[in-house]
């Protein structure tokens with residue numbers, strides 16, 4: 267696993283500087299600073315409604331910040347043309363809780379779909395190769411001809427991640443990857459997130475409320491408190507505090 271000290275010499279793939287975002291009188295982001303380094307898994311923690319999804323939407327150009335700078339792969343997101351924005355979005359893989367599979371398609375067809383839509387010139391043999399390779403990466407080669415309804419929740423989650431990975435994104439954004447899964451399946455998903463980092467060399471932001479997941483996958487943890495990333499560091503560094511905005515997360519997850 268990447269050590270924190272090593273990140274300081276790595277390239278930054280996302281740079282967020284002094285970002286402010288309000289909705290009416292509600293100031294969600296109040297000068298948020300955050301870097302995602304090349305190759306790292308960065309876990310973002312924060313209470314419900316603190317602005318984690320808003321931040322992801324700003325990174326992907328779905329929302330615009332009121333002030334501050336957001337650079338993805340060296341480019342200022344809010345000054346991109348529509349075509350450039352599309353290009354950047356193709357470099358980002360979104361693994362969202364609600365990114366459901368198409369129920370009427372087999373696993374193979376579900377995985378072919380983004381390829382056919384985005385890389386139109388692939389031959390049948392190339393398509394087969396890409397699908398088989400990504401299924402192997404998520405450990406579900408045997409499900410290729412199954413329908414989503416025949417898969418377990420954990421398997422569906424893995425196929426959803428495979429469908430994102432098939433476009434070989436440089437950056438992965440995981441939104442609550444273990445939500446609603448049993449503890450053993452959670453461990454499998456955590457292992458998969460680490461395997462993806464290793465095999466695809468992705469740089470990832472993982473939003474989660476699950477501290478076991480955060481500890482298992484995060485090279486660094488960033489906690490959003492009152493609109494800013496006030497605690498950033500290794501898991502131990504972030505939770506070595508008596509700050510009452512932070513300790514309940516730990517106490518709840520690890521039942522001291």
Ligand SMILES: Nc1ncnc2c1ncn2[C@@H]1O[C@H](COP(=O)(O)OP(=O)(O)OP(=O)(O)O)[C@@H](O)[C@H]1O
Pocket residue numbers: 289294312313314315316317318319320321
């Ligand atoms: N388009 C919008 N218009 C108005 N308010 C919004 C909009 N998008 C988000 N908000 C508000 O911004 C705040 C932050 O929302 P956000 O969805 O980012 O929270 P979150 O940290 O992702 O929460 P959760 O952990 O529950 O997913 C909320 O109070 C939400 O109501």
